[in-house]
Amino acid sequence: MEAAGRPERIDHRSYERQGIDKIPSIHLGVAASQMERKGIATEKGNINRQIAADNKLLKEIKARITRLYKWTKEQAGKPEGKDSIMAQLYEAQLSEGKPGSRYGKIKDLKESxxxxxxxxxxxxxxxxxxxxxVAAMNKDYYSLRGKIVTAERRIKVLDEHLSMWEKYERNKGTRRQFDKMKPGKKKEQFEQKHGAELALYEAAVRYLEKLKANGEEITPKKWQADADRLKAEKSVQYQKMKAMREDIKAVENLKKTAEQLARTETEPARKKEEQEL
Known part of the structure; x- marks a missing residue:
């Protein structure tokens, strides 16, 4: 981008290091990428699709709450009185259905x-x-989002630990068999035939050894239990996030109704001005 004279720069750091509260997708790998390109759904591909949907939900709710937060803050700064938005709303509710009511044509009020x-x-x-x-809803949103993103990042790490452990366990028998063989043609043929399994085993060993070198114990059962617990907690947090939509929708309807009420106030004056012209 720099060579093209554009100001944007690609930041190769993780979202966490950049300070971005966004759930990162997982690396597909060659095999999964090839299958996905052929239209074959994979477990990793499904995970990334769910992550994309989760990020979309977080972004949508953030945008809606931000708009409502700004609007209610602006309205709260105006003097309250008999002509205030809230007073008009309750007056409109009491007047609903009465003949000649100036609020009778407000559609949202009839469905409110x-x-x-x-x-x-x-x-x-x-x-x-x-x-x-709305300020409390905004605070709750950021709290939930922080918990969801933190959980998802840890789940990603645990899933990688478990994946490497599974590769280690699945291929260690092949490696032991290879190590027991005497040097010669049979061993070379065995290595050619089982090269992929041996490579996966070596990669898993390097990964697990690095974990131990960093002071982390190799505890697959605990990793699985922690991952299951975090996924369950994240599911509950997402349900709370989705439930916020109902309150958001109610405030959005209030905002829309308030705008319609404001138009009913200005409409007579506008018509009078037009008649005088």
Whole structure:
């Protein structure tokens, strides 16, 4: 990019080192990449597709909460009174269905049972209280996102540990058989035939030896238990994240209704100006 005169730069550091709260995809490897290109789904490919969906959810909720946070903060700074948004909303609710009501044409209000359930359920009667609720939702989002991303990163490490342990266990018999053979043509033929298994075993040994050198114990059962626990916890956290969508939708409907109410206030004045012209 630099050679092309463009300002962007590729950062080869991990998301964690860059300080980005995003779930990293896993490396497919040659075999899985070839299968995926042929349209054959693989376990690693499925994991990456789930990670992409998870990142999309995190990004979507972040964008929606950020918009609502800015709007409620702006509205909370305005003076409250009989003409405030919240006062108009409750007046509109009481006037709904009455002949001649100026709120009768507001579509969202007719479908706003969830909106008022949200307000009443959270004891919200002012924009300041709504802002505090959205601020709390925003805080909860970042807390959940941090837990999800941290768990996913650890799961990725544990899955790699387990994958290497599985390669070690699966191929150690082949290596022992090879080591017992006397030098000669048969051993050479065996090595040619089982070269892939021997290479996987050697890679696994190097990986596990590096772990031990870094002070980590080789505990496959614990790795599996930790991975299962983290995956279960992450699933619960995602359900909480998805549940936030309902509250977000309620506040979005409130914002939309408030904008419609504002238009009902300005419409008569606009028509009067047009008539005078």
């Amino acid at each position: 049972a969830a909106l008022f359930n949200f307000l009443n359920g959270n004891h919200i009667t002012s924009m300041e209280q709504l802002y505090e609720k």
